Amino acid sequence: MEDRIDISVKESNREVLEVMDTPERSKNNQISASLAKFEDSPVFTFLNSLSPIKPVKSTHITQTINPLSFASIPSVFTSPHVSSLRESRFLRRHQLSDPSKPEFSSDDGTKLDANKANADATEQLDEQKESVEDGGMAAEPSYDDCSKFVVDFAKDYECASPNSNLRTGCGREDKDMADYGCTSSALVPLMHEHPQGGEMNIDRVNQNTEAAPCDWEHMLSDSSELLVFESPDVRVSYSKSVDPEASFYTGIKSDMQNLHLVSAVDSHVVAGNEAEVMSTQPGEGDEVNNAVTAGPSLNNSDEQVDCEQLGFYRGMRRRCLVFEMGGARRKHLEEDPVSDSSAWLCSDGNTASNDQKLVPLNRGNESSRRLMPGIGLHLNALAATPKDYKIVNLDSSSSARLLIGPSSVVNLHPSNASQGLLDNILVVASSDRDVDGMEIAVEDGCPPSANATNGEINQSSPKKKRYSSLFDFFPAAASFKINVFVYLILTCYSIRRKTEQSGEGESCKRCNCKRSKCLKLYCECFAAGVYCVEPCACIDCFNKPIHEDTVLATRKQIESRNPLAFAPKVIRGSDSPSEIRDDSSKTPASARHKRGCNCKKSGCLKKYCECYQGGVGCSINCRCEGCKNAFGRKDGMEAEAEEEEEEETDASEKSVSDKSLQKIAMENNVEQNTESVPPATPLRGGRPSAHLPFSSNKKPPRSSSSSSSSFIPRQRFGKSSFLPPPPKFETIRENEIPDFLQGGGGSPDGGVQTASPNRKRVSPPHNAGGVMSPGLRSSRKLILESIPSFPSLTPNQ
DNA sequence: GAGTTTGAAACT
DNA sequence: CAGTTTCAAACTC
Numbered sequence: 001m002e003d004r005i006d007i008s009v010k011e012s013n014r015e016v017l018e019v020m021d022t023p024e025r026s027k028n029n030q031i032s033a034s035l036a037k038f039e040d041s042p043v044f045t046f047l048n049s050l051s052p053i054k055p056v057k058s059t060h061i062t063q064t065i066n067p068l069s070f071a072s073i074p075s076v077f078t079s080p081h082v083s084s085l086r087e088s089r090f091l092r093r094h095q096l097s098d099p100s101k102p103e104f105s106s107d108d109g110t111k112l113d114a115n116k117a118n119a120d121a122t123e124q125l126d127e128q129k130e131s132v133e134d135g136g137m138a139a140e141p142s143y144d145d146c147s148k149f150v151v152d153f154a155k156d157y158e159c160a161s162p163n164s165n166l167r168t169g170c171g172r173e174d175k176d177m178a179d180y181g182c183t184s185s186a187l188v189p190l191m192h193e194h195p196q197g198g199e200m201n202i203d204r205v206n207q208n209t210e211a212a213p214c215d216w217e218h219m220l221s222d223s224s225e226l227l228v229f230e231s232p233d234v235r236v237s238y239s240k241s242v243d244p245e246a247s248f249y250t251g252i253k254s255d256m257q258n259l260h261l262v263s264a265v266d267s268h269v270v271a272g273n274e275a276e277v278m279s280t281q282p283g284e285g286d287e288v289n290n291a292v293t294a295g296p297s298l299n300n301s302d303e304q305v306d307c308e309q310l311g312f313y314r315g316m317r318r319r320c321l322v323f324e325m326g327g328a329r330r331k332h333l334e335e336d337p338v339s340d341s342s343a344w345l346c347s348d349g350n351t352a353s354n355d356q357k358l359v360p361l362n363r364g365n366e367s368s369r370r371l372m373p374g375i376g377l378h379l380n381a382l383a384a385t386p387k388d389y390k391i392v393n394l395d396s397s398s399s400a401r402l403l404i405g406p407s408s409v410v411n412l413h414p415s416n417a418s419q420g421l422l423d424n425i426l427v428v429a430s431s432d433r434d435v436d437g438m439e440i441a442v443e444d445g446c447p448p449s450a451n452a453t454n455g456e457i458n459q460s461s462p463k464k465k466r467y468s469s470l471f472d473f474f475p476a477a478a479s480f481k482i483n484v485f486v487y488l489i490l491t492c493y494s495i496r497r498k499t500e501q502s503g504e505g506e507s508c509k510r511c512n513c514k515r516s517k518c519l520k521l522y523c524e525c526f527a528a529g530v531y532c533v534e535p536c537a538c539i540d541c542f543n544k545p546i547h548e549d550t551v552l553a554t555r556k557q558i559e560s561r562n563p564l565a566f567a568p569k570v571i572r573g574s575d576s577p578s579e580i581r582d583d584s585s586k587t588p589a590s591a592r593h594k595r596g597c598n599c600k601k602s603g604c605l606k607k608y609c610e611c612y613q614g615g616v617g618c619s620i621n622c623r624c625e626g627c628k629n630a631f632g633r634k635d636g637m638e639a640e641a642e643e644e645e646e647e648e649t650d651a652s653e654k655s656v657s658d659k660s661l662q663k664i665a666m667e668n669n670v671e672q673n674t675e676s677v678p679p680a681t682p683l684r685g686g687r688p689s690a691h692l693p694f695s696s697n698k699k700p701p702r703s704s705s706s707s708s709s710s711f712i713p714r715q716r717f718g719k720s721s722f723l724p725p726p727p728k729f730e731t732i733r734e735n736e737i738p739d740f741l742q743g744g745g746g747s748p749d750g751g752v753q754t755a756s757p758n759r760k761r762v763s764p765p766h767n768a769g770g771v772m773s774p775g776l777r778s779s780r781k782l783i784l785e786s787i788p789s790f791p792s793l794t795p796n797q
Numbered sequence: 798g799a800g801t802t803t804g805a806a807a808c809t
Numbered sequence: 810c811a812g813t814t815t816c817a818a819a820c821t822c
């Protein structure tokens with residue numbers, strides 16, 4: 001049975017993956033495939049060794065929180081090119097955002113268990129319920145998960161909580177537990193418990209947890225593995241549909257909400273199968289159960305139901321979560337360009353329907369529903385998170401879902417954010433109470449409705465209290481909590497890793513628009529492709545899920561004028577080795593502003609300058625006057641720039657110097673970029689570099705080459721203390737640049753120019769000749785592997 | 798926090 | 810395409 005189950009699960013997962021892949025398929029497929037293999041492969045082991053756990057253990061993830069930097073948020077709007085990748089992002093975010101929604105697991109569960117699970121699940125559920133009553137822990141089931149990780153985790157958990165009903169339920173067969181079937185069943189029970197009587201479960205859990213101390217390390221290691229490696233589900237979901245971060249968040253949130261530790265895991269696992277992360281909504285336990293029981297065709301007929309029923313996410317949070325998640329998934333699932341829009345929609349609540357669409361992956365499955373609810377991190381949330389550190393919800397801004405605490409500020413920068421979260425989490429985890437707080441926070445993030453769904457769990461009362469109460473319910477939680485947290489942390493960590501790898505991290509955006517209605521590029525949120533969130537102080541904002549249509553339409557219009565309007569403004573140097581810069585030694589980052597700046601008075605030393613703001617040096621594309629960009633003058637003097645800051649005076653002169661020089665430099669530099677880059681700009685740290693590798697669909701290369709030379713942000717500023725501002729813009733690697741972007745022209749500049757709406761800029765001021773350095777072109781060719789995150793409204797992409 | 802400066806975005 | 814206006818962020822006080 002077990003074997004069968006596993007096999008079926010794997011197959012299902014792969015299928016899902018395949019389905020998902022369609023849009024960008026090639027890459028995605030590869031990825032998915034790789035992921036799938038991953039699980040099986042020894043690599044897992046390796047990964048495990050690498051597992052996030054360590055970092056987690058370290059706990060300290062040094063993430064600094066930059067109050068200033070907001071993680072760039074993945075663009076809400078999917079640009080055509082990006083679509084697939086983007087979608088993934090969305091998903092991620094959604095997940096994150098939605099953490100409140102528990103739905104995650106549901107998906108996986110649905111698939112996995114569907115077959116066997118159903119029977120088992122039902123039985124288990126019954127058993128669990130009983131067991132719960134008995135005092136059994138439901139929680140464990142979560143771990144059951146198919147993934148070894150789960151198993152291990154379960155073991156650990158067991159140690160912690162012998163009770164776990166799940167186990168018992170699964171218990172029949174320990175292996176079974178490991179098996180998906182078990183997991184499913186386990187999940188089911190969890191689900192049931194939730195809906196029905198979270199309390200009872202909790203108590204049991206508590207007992208369990210308390211009873212047995214857990215092996216944190218094991219847990220961590222295991223969990224990490226699961227998250228990262230083993231659980232194909234997780235991976236899939238994350239990698240594909242879900243944004244790691246988002247998933248992470250969402251996962252946390254969902255977990256939190258559910259408090260079903262298990263649920264989180266389970267969800268992951270379950271979801272994993274589908275490759276989507278569907279968070280089971282707490283309230284939906286029934287659905288989940290159904291799904292599980294339902295069998296393979298987990299698809300819920302009612303995807304919407306998930307969203308709406310769950311309702312958790314209505315409102316801001318919901319937007320974010322649903323929005324993102326749904327969108328992301330949808331996209332993945334559906335190749336349809338439309339999906340993009342749907343993604344947007346999701347955020348609204350409206351989207352439920354959309355979500356359904358997305359669901360297709362599941363097609364048969366109910367998973368779809370799950371999808372909606374649970375997962376999504378909100379991009380915004382992410383963005384917000386950094387500041388607020390609210391891990392979870394975006395919308396939640398208000399809710400302050402901060403796991404940690406409102407006070408705590410963590411940068412969620414994509415790269416950092418996760419760690420920050422982890423850190424926070426860890427911290428939190430350290431103290432049970434903290435944990436509670438976290439949970440609370442999470443839930444807070446959740447819309448009331450969601451709570452309601454969870455209602456069971458939440459008793460109601462104030463969010464925080466609820467959570468606390470939850471813990472009350474789950475008194476045992478202590479250990480259990482820890483486990484859960486650990487799990488979450490690991491998950492987050494893993495997610496973060498992925499995200500980091502992907503380069504996605506982004507920060508939140510907030511705007512303060514008063515007249516643009518947040519429908520113009522003036523609006524940072526809109527420009528970033530994300531919906532405005534609570535933190536925004538905008539007036540008459542239309543950049544909300546509710547106005548999806550408007551937003552999309554507007555977006556299209558803008559894109560029609562300038563296809564790259566939503567593209568990341570800053571492009572990091574390509575990774576290609578060829579591109580390695582000569583100067584590499586100097587500047588790691590070869591990033592450059594897509595269009596270049598046009599500064600007249602700021603000397604490119606203030607954030608007025610987009611190049612500076614983006615943490616990149618000015619390039620040939622720039623038409624700035626008196627460039628003193630600390631990250632690199634357009635002259636290519638960047639190195640000097642550093643030296644000079646003080647010398648600034650010279651700068652102007654040098655700037656003059658030459659385009660020719662610049663060209664040369666550029667050529668040399670062209671290659672600089674490379675991944676190393678990341679560190680490149682000091683800024684980065686804080687921010688998001690968004691680099692998701694999305695395959696670009698389109699276009700032309702921006703002139704990457706224009707490149708500036710390197711800019712070494714590093715401290716070059718004479719004023720060591722003074723660090724360059726974190727990049728405000730989303731950055732993309734050249735490789736990532738969408739084809740359409742690249743498409744164009746040969747000369748890097750040209751590409752860029754073409755891209756740039758502004759003709760002025762477009763015109764390559766400096767070396768106009770598309771000539772750029774030949775070298776650049778050749779070397780670089782910007783093959784934009786992935787597109788930046790801009791969402792394209794256009795269907796076609 | 799209000800007012801100013803700045804440069805991108807949008808418009809003509 | 811150039812010039813102007815609008816806009817909101819960045820900055821200053």
